[in-house]
Amino acid sequence: MNISLTGRNLELTDAIKQHMTASIEALKKYNMDIISANVIATTATRKGKEHFNIEFVLNLPQKNTIVINQHDSDLYAAIDIALERAEKALRRLHDKEVDHHKVGLNELKAEIVDVKEVAEEMEDEIIPVELDLYKPREVEDVLSDLKESGKMFEIFVDNEHKTRVLYKRNDGKFGLY
Incomplete structure (x- = not known):
């Protein structure tokens, strides 16, 4: 200088x-x-x-x-x-x-390849699982589960394949939609 x-x-x-x-x-x-x-x-x-x-x-x-x-x-x-x-x-x-670091084209291409590899790896790990919500259940089974868990309501599918809601009312009894 x-x-x-x-x-x-x-x-x-x-x-x-x-x-x-x-x-x-x-x-x-x-x-x-x-x-x-x-x-x-x-x-x-x-x-x-x-x-x-x-x-x-x-x-x-x-x-x-x-x-x-x-x-x-x-x-x-x-x-x-x-x-x-x-x-x-x-x-x-x-x-x-x-x-304001300038990123080169080769670095961007390498990042894109890395993202594609991660996406492909994630696809291999996806396992479809059937939810319990869609299995038909008896009202009595759901009622006993609701009493044991302390939840306020339970959503389930009954044997007629209708979506139902069993809930605890304010008076201590149970309601069914």
Whole structure:
């Protein structure tokens, strides 16, 4: 990474240069392969007060250039705020790259084959079972089952192949539909 530090209307002391360089070095943790980083510090006097402007220009390969401008009355505060904004921009780009993983055509074909194999395996395991509900039952058998189980009702098919419901009434007796 090429680092360029420039001061306009401002002399960059060793401490300022060291702070700027350390700030730029902190951006390496995002692994975005920064080609070059230019830091331009300018000063201007407005209404008798001195204001500092920091501009970070980060060139990234195959992506847009990130430009961050920050104004403040304190030079070090302007550098720190600009650094935070640059980190936020790089974090967004990094997260976008990591989260939006492109899946290749071969990987999709492999997934489709896996799904088909699982479906074929499941077909082999299906065993048709006749439910007890459709077997003809006597009302007395259902009544004894209902008393033993504590259920409120039982649905069954009687010997005449009619669907019937045997239920417990509120008065403790049993009803039959």
